[in-house]
Structures are given as C-alpha cells and as structure tokens.
Amino acid sequence: xxxxxxxxxxxxxxxxxxxxxxxxxxxxxxxxxxxxxxxxxxxxxxxxxxxxxxxxxxxxxxxxxxxxxxxxxxxxxxxxxxxxxxxxxxxxxxxxxxxxxxxxxxxxxxxxxxxxxxxxxxxxxxxxxxxxxxxxxxxxxxxxxxxxxxxxxxxxx
Numbered sequence: 561x562x563x564x565x566x567x568x569x570x571x572x573x574x575x576x577x578x579x580x581x582x583x584x585x586x587x588x589x590x591x592x593x594x595x596x597x598x599x600x601x602x603x604x605x606x607x608x609x610x611x612x613x614x615x616x617x618x619x620x621x622x623x624x625x626x627x628x629x630x631x632x633x634x635x636x637x638x639x640x641x642x643x644x645x646x647x648x649x650x651x652x653x654x655x656x657x658x659x660x661x662x663x664x665x666x667x668x669x670x671x672x673x674x675x676x677x678x679x680x681x682x683x684x685x686x687x688x689x690x691x692x693x694x695x696x697x698x699x700x701x702x703x704x705x706x707x708x709x710x711x712x713x714x715x716x717x
Contacts, residue, residue, distance in 0.1 A: 579697040583705055586690045587712040589648050592655050593685055594716020595678070616668055620675045627679030628686070636688045644693040651684025 599621075607617050639647050658678040665671055690709055698705040 579705075582697045583694065583709055585648075586694055586709045587715075589652065589685045589690055590709055590712025591716030592652065593682055593713040595655070595659070596682075597716075610668070612668060617671075620668075620672050623672060624675045624679035624682070627676050628683045631680055631683035632686065632688055635683045635686070636692075639689045639692050644689045644696075647684050647689045648693070651681045651689070654678075654681035654684060 603614070603617055606612070607614060635647060654677055658674050658681055661677075662671070662674050665674060687710065691706065694705050694709055695702060
C-alpha cells in the first residue's frame, strides 16, 4: 500500500523546487497574453474617442494574427539558438512597450503598428517558447505542467 506522500509525489512529478519557479514564471508570461481580452470591452470607448468605425477598429486584429503566425516558427528557431529566457524577456519588453505606446496613440495607422508589435510579443510569450522551457525543466508530470502553464492566458484574461 502506498503512503499519501508517495501518491502526492507521483501526482506532482517534477513540479517542485526550482522547476516550480520556472513554471510560475511561464504562467505569468502566459497571463500577459490575456491582454487580448481587453479590446472587446474597450472597443466602444476607443471607437467613440477616435471616431472610427467598428470595422476599422476590428480590422486591426487581422495583421496581428498574420504576424503571430509568421513569427512563431522564427521564435522557435530563436529559442533554440538563444534560449527561452532571452526570448521571453524580449516578449515582456515588447508587450510593455506596446501597451505604453497604445496609451498615447492618436491615429489608426498607429494602432495597426502597435497591434503588429503586440503580435510579436504574443509570439515571443506564446506556446512555442513557454512549451520549450517547460519541457526542458519537467519530465515527470509534463502534461500537468503544460496544462497549468497554458491556463495562464485565460487567467490573465
């Protein structure tokens, strides 16, 4: 008969010690991706402020999705070459800069440019770099670790 501690260790796997802190950092990076949920509730106020149409505002998401899809393989190669820490750090800086600059935007073209910058940040903080980092740190309990980390974008939202 197994003891409760043995059962807990089998369930948790490698999710303790330094790997716990790595997973927590990855979760926080994924929480930053929850920013995308902010555009819906603020759409009415942004559209009214600038006098844009709903179509003009909503169309800005298309370039972002395009940039994310093109940048993801490049991000994967950069993670292999330079390591996930540098890529995640760059993603955090790009996300912070994008939001900071979005607070002072005045024109639609600025919003499109900032949405592209945010797309690069999403690619850097996204599943490719975070998944690679988690798989390097966790062997036992990898599915649980990835599930916890990837829930971060919804928690952030």
